[in-house]
Amino acid sequence: MASGKLPYPTRRIKEGKAEIIVPDPDAYRRKDGVYEPAWAPVFYNPKMRFNRDIAILVANAYREMIGQERLVVAEPLTGSGVRAIRYALEADAQVYAADIDPDAVYLARLNVEANGVQERVTVERADANEYLAKLRREGVRLSIIDIDPFGSPAPFLDTAIQSISVRGIIAATATDTAPLSGTHPRALRRRYDVQPARTAWEKEQAVRLLAGYIIRRAASHEYGVRILLAYYADYYVRVYAELWRGASRADDSLSKLGYGVYCPYCGYTGYTDNPRTRCPYCGGTVQIVGPLYTGPLCNQEFMEMLRSTLDKRVGSLAEPKRAVKLFEQLSLECTITKPYYRLDKLCSILHMNMPKPDSMVEALRRKGYKAARTHFDPRGFRTNAPHTEVLNTLIEMQARIAREDDDN
Ligand SMILES: C[S@@+](CC[C@H](N)C(=O)[O-])C[C@H]1O[C@@H](n2cnc3c(N)ncnc32)[C@H](O)[C@@H]1O
Incomplete structure (x- = not known):
């Protein structure tokens, strides 16, 4: 691979079936020795391998579920291109990738070439929203749009929803977990248009707020949403929302929204339709956050498909044991919707x-x-x-x- 062309130190790594060149982590360490991916000229975070493993499993399970021969995926914030290349190599997808940063585009193209997937992955230099709008104008029917930004995915969701096919998945990562879990209430209100609060179940609150926001944005474009999988890992939230066009589907999804409640006096947790309610158990003043999604955090039928996909692909994943553990745990807890x-x-x-x-x-x-x-x-x-x-x-x-x- 022509990594000699790159004006910064690099390292060759393997993740899943992809072998890629990334900025050498040793050159971008903090004083305490911890690698800081945001300091590198192109973003590659090895800690997000697990996030990408699950994305590959979801893509394979979804392809089976909708019986589509080849998925068409957009990854408009691609960084080093690792995720796009893995979608092509491990989910046999056609991938449209982009990044606003020319260094990222250059590296991603090098990586695409080195993995021999030029026919399957295109990488363009573009703003994510403009790129998605362009794909829509060109009539590309996207089955998965993977939004993996720095911080909040909110600025990209409207265009993603307008660019998805009649039926498809919006996969969104949010690393702005401090606002989502209520630590920065003004940022939470601003980004997600919700009544902010901090409950004792703040990680679930973060996941449910993002899922709820996708449902509300999708409804305004007349799409219904089924949450296939939503979880919290490390320092991020990840939601896989299946969108399906239809006004009554959108109405149905909106009926799954509510407000989250936490009472600091008696520990009550639950949901309400009334954003000004008091604790239904002790009458105390409660923390109320929302609107947020109140339904199951995974779809049991899809979890079955995910588990069988995992059995078949366990050998190629970067962190297979962690995926097994997450799926086991989620299948148990998803049947209980109360926080x-x-x-x-x-x-x-x-x-x-x-x-x-x-x-x-x-x-x-x-x-x-x-x-x-x-x-x-x-x-x-x-x-x-x-x-x-x-x-x-x-x-x-x-x-x-x-x-x-x-x-x-
Ligand atoms: C978190 S990184 C992406 C990581 C990548 N998805 C992965 O799995 O390794 C976010 C990327 O978005 C790019 N970016 C930031 N703002 C953008 C925008 N408005 N349009 C397109 N790319 C953007 C950054 O250059 C960066 O490469």
Whole structure:
């Protein structure tokens, strides 16, 4: 590969089936030795390998689901081109990629050539919105648009929605997790047009706010949305939203929006249609955030397809074990739509020691409720049990532990 042409130090790496040249991480380390991809002349973040692994699995599962021979994918913020090349090599897709930065376009084209996918991947220098609009004008029927920006995907969503085919996936990454989880309320209101707040289930709040925003933008363009998969990993949110044109589908999707509620006095978590409500359990003043999506975070039928795709492709992924674990966890927790509880916060409200989250899940299941740990937080659990039952179960557990201590 002609990496000698590049005016910065480079390294050859392998990710999935792609072998690419990237800026040498050793040349862009902070004082503490940590690689800072934003300092490199072209962005490549090895920590996002997992994000790209899941994108490949989703593309393969979706191709099977809609019975399309070849997917057409747009990746209008491509950086080094790694994601576009992986879509071509590992999901057999036709890919339209772009980046606004000439250095990124140059490197991405080199990488495309070195992987022998010139017939399958084109890379243009363009602003993402202008590029998507151009593809729409040219009549390119896109089945997946992958928006993977710095920070918020919000500025690109309207054009992406207008450029997707009659039916297709918008895959969006958001790394602006501080605003989305309520730490910067003004930025949250500005970017996502929502009533901002910070709940105790802030990572789920972040995912549901982005999903809700996609639903609202899609509805204004008369598209309904089905959330196929939505999760939180490392420091980002990722949502795979399937859009399907139709006014009644859009109306139906809007009916899945609501406001998230968290009561700091009794720990209540839930949803409401009334953005000015008080806590339905204790009457206290609550944190209310939204509108956000209140439905399942994964589609069970699609999860089945994803799991069988994973079985077939496990050998080519960068982080296969992590994908297995995420899918197992999501399949368990997706059937429960109520937001997760933070066990440590509940126990601090009740002035009691924290039991193991697994024992809490077991205790709720023994009472006949659905309950599961959550991928969002190791201290979290989710359940369809009413709040009173959650508190009673905790108090009963505490009493039993105290009795056992006395007996010993
Ligand atoms: C997070 S990086 C993309 C990483 C890439 N998707 C991957 O998986 O490795 C964001 C990229 O968007 C590009 N970019 C920023 N603003 C843009 C715009 N308005 N239009 C097109 N590209 C843009 C940056 O140059 C950068 O390469």
